[in-house]
Amino acid sequence: MKKILFALLLTTEFVFGQVDINSGLRAYYPFNGNANDASGNNNNPSFNNATLTADRLGKANSAYHFNGINNYIRIPNSRSLNLGNTITLSVWVRPTGFYYDICHASSILSKGTADYYPGNYTLRFDDALYTEGKGCSGDRLSDSLHLNFRATGTPQIAYRPYINKNQWYQVIYTNDGDTAKLYVDCALKYAVNFKEIFSNGDDLFLGKTNDPLFPFWLNADIDEIRIYDRALKENEILALCKEEIKKDSVVKKDSIKPVTLIDNKPLEKRNNELVKQIIVDNDSISVTLYDNGDIDGDSVTLIYNNRVITTHQRLSDKPKTFILKVEPGNNNNELVMYAENLGSIPPNTALMVIYDGKKRYELNISSTNNSNGVVAFRLKE
Incomplete structure (x- = not known):
């Protein structure tokens, strides 16, 4: 069984407001x-x-x-x-x-x-x-x-x-x-x-x-x-890591594409299985994706609020990071992991570590040919 690690680190300017690295x-x-x-x-x-x-x-x-x-x-x-x-x-x-x-x-x-x-x-x-x-x-x-x-x-x-x-x-x-x-x-x-x-x-x-x-x-x-x-304290280390994330791994607003097609082919309709909804204190998060287990040739598409963040993301030990905005109100800000294939060791089983300031959550999430793993975020009012 393959494991992926998502580390959601909140951005320096929103999360670590008083941190001086x-x-x-x-x-x-x-x-x-x-x-x-x-x-x-x-x-x-x-x-x-x-x-x-x-x-x-x-x-x-x-x-x-x-x-x-x-x-x-x-x-x-x-x-x-x-x-x-x-x-x-x-x-x-x-x-x-x-x-x-x-x-x-x-x-x-x-x-x-x-x-x-x-x-x-x-x-x-x-x-x-x-x-x-x-x-x-x-x-x-x-x-x-x-x-x-x-x-x-x-x-x-x-x-x-x-x-x-x-x-x-x-x-x-x-x-x-x-x-x-x-x-x-x-x-x-x-x-x-x-x-x-x-x-x-x-x-x-x-x-x-x-x-x-x-x-x-x-x-x-x-x-x-x-x-x-x-x-340095843990939140300062995360701030330092966030400050030095590769520029080419940051998702820009104009680079996000609607989630309708992959290689001009429509996404298969699958059941979205909610793993957990998390109430967050901060309105900006980052997502770091890398393989934490056996690398068996699988790839995934990440979808956030019905828009593609990345597609054909081959899972490896090299991290790839994205900045996400958590919208206020009653919106469910949903992060979906869509399995493009299952590799040689199905299913895609992931460990998701979520940081909300000093709060830390740890979840397991998986995707198959029939279902997508979903985590939802709601901004605390």
Whole structure:
């Protein structure tokens, strides 16, 4: 049975009205033609031999590529880069290769020398979780299919999906002084008790570590690095995710088509089965669609208020996000999942996670050749 995950995240301007995702920002690297710090703290590089490249939106000279051999960016140590016992690290990264020497890690950012020194903070991807900490056996990496993102303080448990090359990911790490959490594409991957004071006398490195024995050279594109002196809260993480959603995945008003035809063929008449009606507090929501289980070749059409949002949407592990307006009054704002086919493992069974501000709902929804799964939203008066 195949599962899909819909994450309905409310838009920044409506839901997170008082959220300030710039509060506590110690360094911010948008990489808009250079590697300078845009936070106002002047944490600018002293060395940079990485290459400007296109970002995840295809905009030229708006991200940096590291070749996995000798490319890195070095940022001098400063007071603003030495934090207390709370931290948030956020980055967009597109792995284009893996580090095949001993320990098998690829370092996105690192401040501190060896891992066992106190005060370090780091963000990387490797096979340490899959190998249960045995990735430093001295053997070169031979299995590049089971790599995870991780940061300072992790459990020894691998999570899925594993990293794919040439795919952009948004990775966010937080530590509130007690618990370290890692989010990949806005989904929580782990939470573990871990206490640390994130302060040391070393420079900040992007693309490698400051350890000559274990440099962990990065082969990837990176963009939008943020370093905070506090742990972002869940609604702030959702706001940050919402702010950085790909522009080409947002539904514009003039791009929505009436739900009458698909490829000039009328939609089959099917029974609409209401899963749940939810009274929401906010009049704007976003819907993120991706496959959370076996990918078996099926595709769906999403219909909102009798209009097509997307058609021929092949279910995969790559998210696609849409902005929806919840109309006031007695209107039932209906989101319909129409199965174009059932793939090889019918029916289409979905998990729908709905966020209404701080409220969270979790539903199961399915569609067949005879029926459509429906969730209705009504704006609270």
